[in-house]
Amino acid sequence: MTGFLGEYEVSVDAKGRFLLPAGFKKQLEGGEMRFVVNRGFEKCLTLYPIKSWEPVFEKISQLNQFDPKVREFRRKFLGGATEIEAxxxxxxxxxxxxxxxxxxxxxxxxxxxxxxxxxxxxxxYNKMFDDFSSEDFSALANDVMNEKGGEL
Structure with a gap:
């Protein structure tokens, strides 16, 4: 898998279940339907395919546990992380x-x-884009992409 592309609106039922759109399923390596869901850095959730989660977890597990900032980060980042399967x-x-x-x-x-x-x-999500002008988007792209020297 080279990465995900796309944006889909789905419904969550009363029990908190949703169907992963076919467009994303096709992009999963080997059709693997195991994930880790976690708090995002903004008020969203992040869904990691298990193969994408493993290197993140490995890197976090190697951080210095004696550093108070590391402990706080691990507590907040890993505390809500939950493995889920379809x-x-x-x-x-x-x-x-x-x-x-x-x-x-x-x-x-x-x-x-x-x-x-x-x-x-x-x-x-929609409000985030409603409040974001094309000029803001252009300026953000310029700032971010110039740091890496890339072009879109």
Missing amino acids: DSAGRLLLPPSLRAYAGLTKNVVLASDVNKIEIWDADT
């Missing part, structure tokens, strides 16, 4: 505490983020 109907279950953290309601947006998928409340 049920027989192909649904993924989001834990209630993580749904509450991200303010997820019935309608959510699944948005690609290179090797992972962000899960946003649909209204929050």
Whole structure:
């Protein structure tokens, strides 16, 4: 897998389950339907395919446990991390505490983020783009891409 592409709006049922869109399923390496879901850095969730999660976890496990900042980061980052797997109907279950953290309601947006998928409340996600002008987007792209010397 080279990464995810796409953005999909899906519904979450009363139990917190949703179907991963076919567009994302096709992009999964070997059709693997095991993931780790975690708090995102913004008010969203991050869904890591298990193969994308493993190097993240490995790197975190090698951090200096005697550093108070490392302990705080690990506590906050790993505390909510939950392994999930699709049920027989192909649904993924989001834990209630993580749904509450991200303010997820019935309608959510699944948005690609290179090797992972962000899960946003649909209204929050759409507002983020409504409040973001094309000029802001251009300036952000210029700032970020110039640091790496790349072009789009």
